[in-house]
Amino acid sequence: MNTFENLEIEKQDQIINGAMHVFAMHGYKKAYMSDIAEHAKVSKPTLFYHFGTKLDLYFYILDTAYREIIQSLDISDIYEEKDFFECLKVSTEHKMGALRKRPSLMKFLTRFYFEEAVEISERKNQYLAKSEQLRGKLVFEELDVSKFKDTVDPKMVMDMLLKWSEGYMSIVEKTMVNSSDEELSAFYDQMINEFLQLIEMLKTNFYLPEYL
Amino acid sequence: MNTFENLEIEKQDQIINGAMHVFAMHGYKKAYMSDIAEHAKVSKPTLFYHFGTKLDLYFYILDTAYREIIQSLDISDIYEEKDFFECLKVSTEHKMGALRKRPSLMKFLTRFYFEEAVEISERKNQYLAKSEQLRGKLVFEELDVSKFKDTVDPKMVMDMLLKWSEGYMSIVEKTMVNSSDEELSAFYDQMINEFLQLIEMLKTNFYLPEYL
DNA sequence: AATGTAGTAAACCGTATCGGTCAAAGGAGG
């Protein structure tokens, strides 16, 4: 148990979110400890006190990111549902839950994936297993697609919805750079609402009449 | 006519794309002239020879970005078409044309919109008029929506497709950071293809039977 | 062959800023 994890959870979150945000925005090399300190509203020496070096901080954040995203998808009720749209609903809500707590999580992880700094990239393959684990949880293999009209390609629908949420996320990231937690949370609420409406519309038009 | 515009077009493009990419990726302050020089495959003094200062280079790129995106939407045949999906097809193809030439264009412009460096942000309102001009061109006011079933909300369809392409763009940006022009071009081809397929599927299921 | 010109870059410069340190200060509990 290091000193950091003895701190109050709120302060931990403050620091984790600040660091995650700056690493996500600028990548390892150009994420300066002074920027992180400012975002986390602590002083620079505090960061070094708890984490020793910038590299150690980075890997602590990386571990946290993987741990939390995997956790958020580990709740079993996703896998009980088989209906295509219902399953999407549930898993989206879970993911949103994680993102609400860590707004920069996805951006941080994709940035890590393309990180060029040698200190990071030389250890990258250590995390490949974790990435695999993640991908496994996101593939829905046994979804029931029998309810669709035959003019509809379920794979295309799935892909469209993934792109849609990707697009929404990217808009949130761009727009909400300097927003408060409340604004962000409201934005996610709106996103989920729009998503549910969208799904309803797709369902009415893509499912065979007898399943409505 | 400054020295830069006397260069061969290919070399100009090389420099513009390099600078646009680095500015888009890192923002003004953390976009280093040495990085830009490396990406553009010229030496650092060459940049200063043609543009004087980093700030002048930035605004040159900014002007170029606005000029080119507005141009790409200025081709008149968009506004002759009235059918919802046809109009989307045409405008998407045009935008893709611009993006094929300048892969970082959109990312650069959104990053400019949120640029925090004072040197930039204090002049930002000069460009608001241009942004308005842009938005005007992207709104399709007189589209024919009478062909839709009444279970379909055309606004929602429009929004969905915009998010879809936003999502696709963000994936391209992430995935293609270090790709060659050919790979990028192939990716855009694929995107247009998927877009056309998607539109076809939506049309068959969203339009009233008599319009198919 | 000499001269001029536009473009380029290796090597350099002064300075700002980076990661990281240190000594001293708070504050909670006894």
Next chain:
DNA sequence: CCTCCTTTGACCGATACGGTTTACTACATT
């Protein structure tokens, strides 16, 4: 008042930033 843990303002050496100097091409002109 002491102890322990946490925090910070001020500082440091090293790097690397924006920008310059100087010298070299390639080519056109005389």
